Amino acid sequence: MSGTTTAAALRRRAAGAGANRWVVLVVLCTSLLLVAVDATVLHVAVPAVTEDLGPSAIELLWIVDVYPLVCAALLILFGTLGDRVGRRRILLLGYALFGVASALAALADSGQVLILARALLGVGGAMIMPATLSILRQVFPDRRERAVAIGIWSAVAAVGAAVGPLLGGFLLEHFWWGSVFLVNIPLMLVSLPVGRLLLPESRGGCDGPWDVVGALMAAAGLFGVVLGVKRLGAGDQMDSVLTLAPLVLGAASLVLFVRRQRRRKHPLVDLRMFSRPAFSTSVVCIVLAMLALVGLELIAAQYLQLVLKLSPLETGLRLLPLTIAAMAAGLYGARLLRRFGPRRMVCAGFCLTAFAVVLLTGMGRHDNAPLLLAGFVLLGFGLETTLFGAYESMLAEAPQEQAGGAAAIGETSYQLGAGLGIALLGSVMNAAYAPGLKSVPGVPSSASASAGHSLGEAYEVAGRLGGSAGAALRRAARDSFVHGLHVTLLVSAGLLLLGAVMALRLPRIMQCEAGVVEVPAPREVGRAQPRDRLLNR
Numbered sequence: 001m002s003g004t005t006t007a008a009a010l011r012r013r014a015a016g017a018g019a020n021r022w023v024v025l026v027v028l029c030t031s032l033l034l035v036a037v038d039a040t041v042l043h044v045a046v047p048a049v050t051e052d053l054g055p056s057a058i059e060l061l062w063i064v065d066v067y068p069l070v071c072a073a074l075l076i077l078f079g080t081l082g083d084r085v086g087r088r089r090i091l092l093l094g095y096a097l098f099g100v101a102s103a104l105a106a107l108a109d110s111g112q113v114l115i116l117a118r119a120l121l122g123v124g125g126a127m128i129m130p131a132t133l134s135i136l137r138q139v140f141p142d143r144r145e146r147a148v149a150i151g152i153w154s155a156v157a158a159v160g161a162a163v164g165p166l167l168g169g170f171l172l173e174h175f176w177w178g179s180v181f182l183v184n185i186p187l188m189l190v191s192l193p194v195g196r197l198l199l200p201e202s203r204g205g206c207d208g209p210w211d212v213v214g215a216l217m218a219a220a221g222l223f224g225v226v227l228g229v230k231r232l233g234a235g236d237q238m239d240s241v242l243t244l245a246p247l248v249l250g251a252a253s254l255v256l257f258v259r260r261q262r263r264r265k266h267p268l269v270d271l272r273m274f275s276r277p278a279f280s281t282s283v284v285c286i287v288l289a290m291l292a293l294v295g296l297e298l299i300a301a302q303y304l305q306l307v308l309k310l311s312p313l314e315t316g317l318r319l320l321p322l323t324i325a326a327m328a329a330g331l332y333g334a335r336l337l338r339r340f341g342p343r344r345m346v347c348a349g350f351c352l353t354a355f356a357v358v359l360l361t362g363m364g365r366h367d368n369a370p371l372l373l374a375g376f377v378l379l380g381f382g383l384e385t386t387l388f389g390a391y392e393s394m395l396a397e398a399p400q401e402q403a404g405g406a407a408a409i410g411e412t413s414y415q416l417g418a419g420l421g422i423a424l425l426g427s428v429m430n431a432a433y434a435p436g437l438k439s440v441p442g443v444p445s446s447a448s449a450s451a452g453h454s455l456g457e458a459y460e461v462a463g464r465l466g467g468s469a470g471a472a473l474r475r476a477a478r479d480s481f482v483h484g485l486h487v488t489l490l491v492s493a494g495l496l497l498l499g500a501v502m503a504l505r506l507p508r509i510m511q512c513e514a515g516v517v518e519v520p521a522p523r524e525v526g527r528a529q530p531r532d533r534l535l536n537r
Helices: 003-015 021-053 057-085 087-106 111-139 143-174 184-198 212-233 241-263 271-275 277-307 312-362 369-397 400-437 445-451 455-465 467-505
Strands: 516-520 531-535
Touching: 021 057, 021 087, 021 111, 021 143, 021 184, 057 087, 057 111, 057 212, 057 400, 087 111, 087 184, 111 143, 111 369, 111 400, 143 312, 143 369, 212 241, 212 400, 241 271, 271 277, 277 312, 277 369, 277 400, 277 455, 277 467, 312 369, 312 467, 369 400, 369 467, 400 467, 445 455, 445 467, 455 467
Parallel strands: none
Antiparallel strands: 516 531
């Protein structure tokens, strides 16, 4: 057996000494599944929440948006805090808070209480998400095995996003809306003791004090930027004070945060990681991939329901192949990475996704199930291949002591890309859709202006008009939406090809050499955990 192979085997054996590392992966994936499901499960419960609690329009907006806003804002704070005080400790605290917040949300008797509960769920999610990746980075020191683990981790994330609405719909058919939160509690009650028993503790560099001011600046900056982007995605104008103010203040806070980190001897986030081409390129690739995925999923769902007249359940089933293909890409990703390397894998993923997007421009006023199936399968496989390669390369480039901060940066890029996708592609869609309704024969200009806001509103206006004018407006709105969809798909294809060009900066091959790797020894109850050092020859 070669020296490299022997050292890799020793690292794997030591990393799994306290608990089998694959069992640890199951625990981490379970917590990730809960966070991913909770991000989407409420969407189908909004009508029931509205009927029961009677929130105002502003309260309803915050009920839906406060969870991803708070979660995105606090990822860097808790990711770097875990590097200092212990990633396992932060993860277990996140479990506890998530369970308590779920109970509060399930029993909420007003919109304000539900907003508070959803904000606390966001805090818990921000504690859990970077901790899962950073612990995974530690218990799988061998890059080949870590690639397999990240593939499983990313497949679980894809499952969670798809299962959320389906689980919510099932629970709402049999129970009240609070059950979509209550289901988290027994899982967290199991995860807490199991996680305490099986998960290894790990820390990063502990030199110097933790930068509390910097952490708060990062949180405030990310909150403002993500809030502004979300408002743009909701259709607000760029010059609106409620949109411009959080964007400007958030960007200013982030600029001050970067300047502060550069001056500090012991920064909260080591910005030198961005000087590594593989790390910075991976972050950009994550943003571009999520930008395409979330924006296209939203528009595709509207097309299926409003143009093809499919029910929500039928829409979910039509989009299911996308999720299944993403799962397959995640599970098969480690093999692809070993065979082709990060550069070719991520570049090919972007190109495959761009091809799928161009293929979907064949969507029209009438259903074409085979085309949609092929397009969604290629879209899911291509995007997950891209995300897998980018996440793996990012974690491999980050020093182990900065694993929590690196994971938080990756998750923040994920959230920011999702928000930008809705804002950017939604704006392109609206710009291409509205002009087609300005001069519909027999339709008053005021009605045409209202119909230009969205296809759903156009159908409402057409229903009020009735007769030949209503039918003409409905037909024109449908044709304009399909035209806007085609324009949006082509813009998205251009962004994906830009991502393919960016991916050329990634390493050509998968470097599996490792230096010094810290792994936990077997833990004994009531005793401190020693650390062993293994040197890969």
